[in-house]
Amino acid sequence: MLTTQQLTFSYSPTKRFAFPDIHCNDREALLILGRSGTGKTTLLHLLALLLKPESGSVVINNTDLTRLNPAETAAFRAAHVGIVYQKPHFVSALSVMDNLLLANYLANQPPTRERASHLAQQLGFADHLGRKTTQISQGEQQRVSIARAVMNHPGVILADEPTSNLDDENCSRVVELLQTQSEQIGASLIVVTHDQRLKDIFANRVQL
Numbered sequence: 001m002l003t004t005q006q007l008t009f010s011y012s013p014t015k016r017f018a019f020p021d022i023h024c025n026d027r028e029a030l031l032i033l034g035r036s037g038t039g040k041t042t043l044l045h046l047l048a049l050l051l052k053p054e055s056g057s058v059v060i061n062n063t064d065l066t067r068l069n070p071a072e073t074a075a076f077r078a079a080h081v082g083i084v085y086q087k088p089h090f091v092s093a094l095s096v097m098d099n100l101l102l103a104n105y106l107a108n109q110p111p112t113r114e115r116a117s118h119l120a121q122q123l124g125f126a127d128h129l130g131r132k133t134t135q136i137s138q139g140e141q142q143r144v145s146i147a148r149a150v151m152n153h154p155g156v157i158l159a160d161e162p163t164s165n166l167d168d169e170n171c172s173r174v175v176e177l178l179q180t181q182s183e184q185i186g187a188s189l190i191v192v193t194h195d196q197r198l199k200d201i202f203a204n205r206v207q208l
């Protein structure tokens with residue numbers, strides 16, 4: 001479960017954001033819609049405590065992230081928050097399998113190869129586990145990032161514009177994968193986007 005209260009953030013005295021409160025239960029999905037520049041990525045980074053809010057709280061599974069020190073924040077994020085970035089970030093020297101296992105490593109957990117193989121099977125890239133991430137297509141890379149985000153069974157999955165560069169068919173497919181995966185692990189799924197096609201898919205929406 002994720003809730004925020006009275007979140008504010010400033011890049012500068014003239015660039016200040018006050019975000020609406022957000023509430024997303026376990027097994028629920030929430031769409032945060034906004035035009036370019038309204039602060040969607042900023043909000044997602046605040047939810048993941050990649051940025052520190054100026055004021056307000058971000059509570060995930062009863063832990064107020066804003067009260068944690070930087071080391072505690074990093075450890076909490078690695079274990080409890082799965083992030084699907086707009087553009088995938090991988091370690092290019094490592095195989096797809098090792099990029100998935102990196103999620104375990106960063107959360108200080110033993111490697112779960114079976115889970116990685118299972119997810120690769122479900123998301124359709126099982127044949128590519130031994131390849132480098134530069135040797136697979138962009139669509140495959142995106143599915144690998146979804147798998148990596150759910151490796152540690154996080155309580156919250158955050159996705160930044162996961163469908164903006166996709167055609168209608170792949171848009172539906174990626175949303176379905178995100179929803180299926182988050183339901184399977186009982187997570188809260190939060191998607192930030194300007195993609196109006198997602199409006200009809202998500203019942204719960206916040207407009208920025």
Ligand SMILES: Nc1ncnc2c1ncn2[C@@H]1O[C@H](COP(=O)(O)OP(=O)(O)OP(=O)(O)O)[C@@H](O)[C@H]1O
Pocket residue numbers: 011012015034035036037038039040041042043194
């Ligand atoms: N590091 C930064 N320093 C100063 N201003 C920034 C910084 N990052 C973003 N901004 C500004 O804050 C505003 C919100 O940026 P943000 O990336 O959150 O918007 P967004 O809604 O995700 O936009 P888009 O849909 O175009 O990605 C923009 O006007 C942007 O120029």
